[in-house]
Amino acid sequence: MAAGEAAALLAAARAELRARRLSAAEELFSRFIARSPAGARSDLASALNDRGQVRYLRVEFAAAVQDFTAAIECQPGFEVPYYNRGLVRYRLGDFDEAMKDFRKVLELNPQFEDAALSLKQAILDKEEKQKRGY
Secondary structure, eight states, X not given: OOXXXXXXXXXXXXXXXXXXXXXXXXXXXXXXXXXXXXXXXXHHHHHHHHHHHHHHHTTOHHHHHHXXXXXXXXXXXXXXXXXXXXXXXXXXXXXXXXXXHHHXXXXXXXXXXXXHHHHHHHHHHHHHHHHHTO
16 A cells, blocks of 8 residues: 555544544544555554544444554554553453553653543542442
């Protein structure tokens, strides 16, 4: 895929995501991911993260976690998919794994305020869950 074609496909996918046309966005992200050259790790990680967001919005949590994990594998220094995966894990009640992801975000970017807030909330919710015995 030519660089211009790849950029246009990625831009179109992001526009569909912003417009909340999730099926169209997911299709475009999937096409970009399938055609992405191995050397374009940053763009691929970003597209996987974005497709994970689409899947999260569609309440397809397992698929979203897979995309966020794949984005992390493509670009381990990219903090956003760690944060997004942590949000899914938090929502599923897997507080320990969510806290690991939020801590990793803060290791990569100490200024990521939403990750700090999410970590604090996960800690509080885990403690509350333990107090209630479930």
